[in-house]
Amino acid sequence: MALIKTPVTGMKDILPKEMEIRNYVISQIQETYASFGFSQMETPCVEHIENLCSKQGGENEKLIFKILKRGEKLNVEAATTEAEVVDGGLRYDQTLPLARYYANNNKDLLGPFKALNIGNVWRADRPQKGRFRQFMQCDIDILGESTNIAEIELILATSTLLGKIGFKNFTIRINDRRFLKAMAAYSGFEEKDYDDIFITLDKMDKIGLSGVKEELLASGYEAESVEKYLDLFANVTGDLKGVSYLKETLGDFLPADCAEGLSEIMEAVDQTRTAEFNTLFDPTLVRGMSYYTGTIFEISMDEFGSSVGGGGRYDEMIGRFTGQDVPACGFSIGFERIVMLLMERDFKVPTAKExxxxxxxxxxxxxxxxxxxxxxxxxxxxxxxxxxxxxxxxxxxxxxxxxxxxxxxxxxxxxx
Amino acid sequence: MALIKTPVTGMKDILPKEMEIRNYVISQIQETYASFGFSQMETPCVEHIENLCSKQGGENEKLIFKILKRGEKLNVEAATTEAEVVDGGLRYDQTLPLARYYANNNKDLLGPFKALNIGNVWRADRPQKGRFRQFMQCDIDILGESTNIAEIELILATSTLLGKIGFKNFTIRINDRRFLKAMAAYSGFEEKDYDDIFITLDKMDKIGLSGVKEELLASGYEAESVEKYLDLFANVTGDLKGVSYLKETLGDFLPADCAEGLSEIMEAVDQTRTAEFNTLFDPTLVRGMSYYTGTIFEISMDEFGSSVGGGGRYDEMIGRFTGQDVPACGFSIGFERIVMLLMERDFKVPTAKExxxxxxxxxxxxxxxxxxxxxxxxxxxxxxxxxxxxxxxxxxxxxxxxxxxxxxxxxxxxxx
Structure with missing residues (x-):
C-alpha cells in the first residue's frame, strides 16, 4: 500500500525558503536575548498528563495531543475512559513546562533565572488559514525577581529584538491585573463577577465604550456600577497621566506600590529603549490567562489585526509544583506571525551565503x-x-x- | 494536588550549559552544510500512524509514542485494539518523514534536493545511561542524485563539520551492500539466508574471524561456504587494494560499476578533504537498516566504543510514497553523542559573549x-x-x- 504523502491534519512541512527565515529569526533571538543575560533551556516535548490536565489548563485541556501508554500498562480492551489509556501529552504551552523545569532544576540555576525557551507546542485546534496544530513559541521569563526590573528588562529585550529584525512603530500596551481589579471594586462590582466583566471589557477595542456598556447592562449588572466603571475608562489616558488619574481616583482600592511601579516601568523603558516603538498604558488590556497576578503587556503592530506577543507577571505558578510561590514574569513573541510577516514582505536573510x-x-x-x-x-x-x-x-x-x-x-x- | 516536578520517564530537561553547547554545534552544522549547498527543511513531529507502522519499521514499531484520536473519532469504551484509538505517532527517525516530505513537496524543491534535517525523534526504548527517549537527530540527504557525487559530498561535508568542532583522527568506514551480497553469493550461500548471515558478520569487530566462523557453522551453513566466505575476509585489506582484490575475486558476482564507484569515492575524499581522518574500506560493515541499497558508511572515533554517525544509499524508499524510485543517499551524525563528548571535555563555546x-x-x-x-x-x-x-x-x-x-x-x- 502506498504511504500518505501529506502531513497530518493541521501541521505543515516547512520548505527551505521559510526555514532560512525561521533560522535567521531564531539566531537574532538567541543573540539578542543572550545580550540581556537570558540562558536558553529546553524541556521535553512530552509532559505528564497529570500536569497538563491540572485545572489551570481549562479550555486548553481539550486541545491536548495525548499519548498512549505502552506495553503492559496499556489495556485498550478493558479501558472505558481516556484517562486509563494515556500517560503523557504534547505540551500546549511553555509556561507550565517552564514552571516544572524550575521546580526540578532550581539548585543548578542562577537566581534570578532568566530563561529563553524556544520550542514547538501542539494544540488540536480546528485548522484554519495561517494557524497550525504545531507551532513554535518563543518565551523569555525571569523567575525569582520580584521587582519591576523584570518587567523593564523583558520589555527592553523584546523590543530590541523586534527592532533588530526590522520592525518599528509597534506599540507595547501595559496594564496591571491589580488595576483591573481595583477599577471593578471601586465601581461596586462583586469579586465573583470580575472574570465575567473582564471578558466584556476585553472587547473594548472591537465594540467600544457603548458596546461594553450595553453588554454589561444586558448581563444584569447594576446601572450605577456600570456607569461609574465606564466613566473611569472615558477619563483615563494612555500615558503616565492616565496612571496618576487612576491612582488618585481609585485611592485605597489600589495596592500602594502599583501605580508607581507601572509608571517607573513606562518611564525606564522610554528612556533606555533601542527600538522605535510606543508604550501605552491600557487599562482595558485583560490577557486571557487566569495565572497572571500583576503587570500584563501585549505588543500590537499595524500590519496585524491582533497581538504579536504578550506576557505578564504570574507569581503563583511555580508554587503549584513546590508549594512555595516564586515571583515570575514572562514575555512571549508571536514567532509564527513574525515569520509569516517576513515571508509576505519577501524578506532577504542578510546573512545568507553567496x-x-x-x-x-x-x-x-x-x-x-x-x-x-x-x-x-x-x-x-x-x-x-x-x-x-x-x-x-x-x-x-x-x-x-x-x-x-x-x-x-x-x-x-x-x-x- | 502538587504537580510532578520531574520530566516524563526517559526524557530530560536540558540545562543552560548543555544548551549552549548544543546551540553551538547546531550553528556549526548549519554553517558547514550550507556551504555544501544543503537546505534546511522540517517536517512535523507527528506523522500518520499508517506511515510509521508500515513494514519498514520492523522492531521500531513497538517503540513508537502513539497519539490518541480526538473528539468524535475516539471511542475508548468500544475499542478493543490500539489501532482503533490512535491516528498519529511521534516520528522515530527522520528518514521516513524525509521521504514523505520529498514526495509531497518535490515540485517546489531544487533537484537534486540536498536536505539538512535537524530534529528530535522519539523512541520508547528502555531508559539507560546516556540514552534518552527524546533525542536530536541531524541528517543530510541528497535526493535525486544517482552518481557517487552524492556519497563524496556527504562524506566531505560530514567530515568537514566534525573537523570544525574539534574532532580529528576519526575513521570513516565504507562498504557497499552490493559487496555484501556478492561475497555471500560467491561463497555459495542462498539469498534467503543473507540477512541472517550479515547479522553474524556484523559481530566481526567483537568476536573476530573465528567467532564469526563458529557462529555460522553453528547456524548450520555448509562448511565449504563458510570457509570460502571467511577466506575473503582474511585476505581483503582496508584500502583501494582491498577493493581491487574483491573485484577480481568476485568477478561477475559483483555489478560492473560497484568497485570503481567505491574506489572513486575513497580517492576523491582522500584528495579533497579538509579534516584529518582516515577512510577505510570495511567489507564487514553491515548497517542494520534494511532500506540501504548501495554504499554504506559509518564513523568511528577512538573516544567511543560505537559509531558516532553513519548512512548510506537507499534508492527505493521514496518509491514507497510515489510508486517511482528516486536515488537517495544520506549521512546522519550522532548529535547527542557529540554533545556528550564535548560536555565531558568541558568544551568552551568559542562564540560565547563576555x-x-x-x-x-x-x-x-x-x-x-x-x-x-x-x-x-x-x-x-x-x-x-x-x-x-x-x-x-x-x-x-x-x-x-x-x-x-x-x-x-x-x-x-x-x-x-
Whole structure:
C-alpha cells in the first residue's frame, strides 16, 4: 500500500525558503536575548498528563495531543475512559513546562533565572488559514525577581529584538491585573463577577465604550456600577497621566506600590529603549490567562489585526509544583506571525551565503571530478555555498531552476 | 494536588550549559552544510500512524509514542485494539518523514534536493545511561542524485563539520551492500539466508574471524561456504587494494560499476578533504537498516566504543510514497553523542559573549535604575551579555554564584 504523502491534519512541512527565515529569526533571538543575560533551556516535548490536565489548563485541556501508554500498562480492551489509556501529552504551552523545569532544576540555576525557551507546542485546534496544530513559541521569563526590573528588562529585550529584525512603530500596551481589579471594586462590582466583566471589557477595542456598556447592562449588572466603571475608562489616558488619574481616583482600592511601579516601568523603558516603538498604558488590556497576578503587556503592530506577543507577571505558578510561590514574569513573541510577516514582505536573510553551482558533465573522469571538488573546497573556504551536481541535457533549464533557488554563479566541467 | 516536578520517564530537561553547547554545534552544522549547498527543511513531529507502522519499521514499531484520536473519532469504551484509538505517532527517525516530505513537496524543491534535517525523534526504548527517549537527530540527504557525487559530498561535508568542532583522527568506514551480497553469493550461500548471515558478520569487530566462523557453522551453513566466505575476509585489506582484490575475486558476482564507484569515492575524499581522518574500506560493515541499497558508511572515533554517525544509499524508499524510485543517499551524525563528548571535555563555546553583572541596591531610585539601564544598553551594544539584578544581602555569595555561571565582571549601583 502506498504511504500518505501529506502531513497530518493541521501541521505543515516547512520548505527551505521559510526555514532560512525561521533560522535567521531564531539566531537574532538567541543573540539578542543572550545580550540581556537570558540562558536558553529546553524541556521535553512530552509532559505528564497529570500536569497538563491540572485545572489551570481549562479550555486548553481539550486541545491536548495525548499519548498512549505502552506495553503492559496499556489495556485498550478493558479501558472505558481516556484517562486509563494515556500517560503523557504534547505540551500546549511553555509556561507550565517552564514552571516544572524550575521546580526540578532550581539548585543548578542562577537566581534570578532568566530563561529563553524556544520550542514547538501542539494544540488540536480546528485548522484554519495561517494557524497550525504545531507551532513554535518563543518565551523569555525571569523567575525569582520580584521587582519591576523584570518587567523593564523583558520589555527592553523584546523590543530590541523586534527592532533588530526590522520592525518599528509597534506599540507595547501595559496594564496591571491589580488595576483591573481595583477599577471593578471601586465601581461596586462583586469579586465573583470580575472574570465575567473582564471578558466584556476585553472587547473594548472591537465594540467600544457603548458596546461594553450595553453588554454589561444586558448581563444584569447594576446601572450605577456600570456607569461609574465606564466613566473611569472615558477619563483615563494612555500615558503616565492616565496612571496618576487612576491612582488618585481609585485611592485605597489600589495596592500602594502599583501605580508607581507601572509608571517607573513606562518611564525606564522610554528612556533606555533601542527600538522605535510606543508604550501605552491600557487599562482595558485583560490577557486571557487566569495565572497572571500583576503587570500584563501585549505588543500590537499595524500590519496585524491582533497581538504579536504578550506576557505578564504570574507569581503563583511555580508554587503549584513546590508549594512555595516564586515571583515570575514572562514575555512571549508571536514567532509564527513574525515569520509569516517576513515571508509576505519577501524578506532577504542578510546573512545568507553567496551561491555558486558547479555543473559536472555526465560521466566526468575521476581527475576532472577531483578538480571540481578542489574548486568547491576553495569556494567554500571563501565563505560561499557551493552546489555540485551533474549537468543535465537541458542545461539552460537547469540553470534557470538553480537561479530560482538563488544560484546565480556557475562553473562547468567537461572531460575535454 | 502538587504537580510532578520531574520530566516524563526517559526524557530530560536540558540545562543552560548543555544548551549552549548544543546551540553551538547546531550553528556549526548549519554553517558547514550550507556551504555544501544543503537546505534546511522540517517536517512535523507527528506523522500518520499508517506511515510509521508500515513494514519498514520492523522492531521500531513497538517503540513508537502513539497519539490518541480526538473528539468524535475516539471511542475508548468500544475499542478493543490500539489501532482503533490512535491516528498519529511521534516520528522515530527522520528518514521516513524525509521521504514523505520529498514526495509531497518535490515540485517546489531544487533537484537534486540536498536536505539538512535537524530534529528530535522519539523512541520508547528502555531508559539507560546516556540514552534518552527524546533525542536530536541531524541528517543530510541528497535526493535525486544517482552518481557517487552524492556519497563524496556527504562524506566531505560530514567530515568537514566534525573537523570544525574539534574532532580529528576519526575513521570513516565504507562498504557497499552490493559487496555484501556478492561475497555471500560467491561463497555459495542462498539469498534467503543473507540477512541472517550479515547479522553474524556484523559481530566481526567483537568476536573476530573465528567467532564469526563458529557462529555460522553453528547456524548450520555448509562448511565449504563458510570457509570460502571467511577466506575473503582474511585476505581483503582496508584500502583501494582491498577493493581491487574483491573485484577480481568476485568477478561477475559483483555489478560492473560497484568497485570503481567505491574506489572513486575513497580517492576523491582522500584528495579533497579538509579534516584529518582516515577512510577505510570495511567489507564487514553491515548497517542494520534494511532500506540501504548501495554504499554504506559509518564513523568511528577512538573516544567511543560505537559509531558516532553513519548512512548510506537507499534508492527505493521514496518509491514507497510515489510508486517511482528516486536515488537517495544520506549521512546522519550522532548529535547527542557529540554533545556528550564535548560536555565531558568541558568544551568552551568559542562564540560565547563576555558576561557582566550589574548589581542594583534594593529600592534603588528611578534615576539610578535608569542610569544602570543606560550602562547595560551600552555594554550590550558593545557585544557583552549583561545581567541586571537586585543586590542581595550576602553580596559576596551572590558574586560567587554569578561567577560560577560565567559572570566575572561586576558593576554596583547605590542610592548614594
Amino acid at each position: 551561491k555558486v553551482a558547479l555543473l559536472l558533465e555526465k560521466n566526468l573522469s575521476s581527475e576532472k571530478k577531483i578538480e571540481a571538488l578542489r574548486d568547491a573546497k576553495e569556494l567554500r573556504e571563501a565563505g560561499k555555498s557551493v552546489f555540485l551536481t551533474v549537468m543535465k541535457k537541458n542545461k539552460k533549464f537547469q540553470k534557470t531552476q538553480l537561479g530560482e533557488h538563488g544560484y546565480t554563479e556557475f562553473k562547468e566541467y567537461f572531460n575535454r | 558576561k557582566v553583572a550589574l548589581l542594583l541596591e534594593k529600592n534603588l531610585s528611578s534615576e539610578k535604575k535608569i542610569e544602570a539601564l543606560r550602562d547595560a544598553k551600552e555594554l550590550r551594544e558593545a557585544g557583552k551579555s549583561v545581567f541586571l539584578t537586585v543586590m542581595k544581602k550576602n553580596k559576596k555569595f551572590q558574586k560567587t554564584q554569578l561567577g560560577e555561571h560565567g559572570y566575572t565582571e561586576f558593576k554596583e549601583y547605590f542610592n548614594r
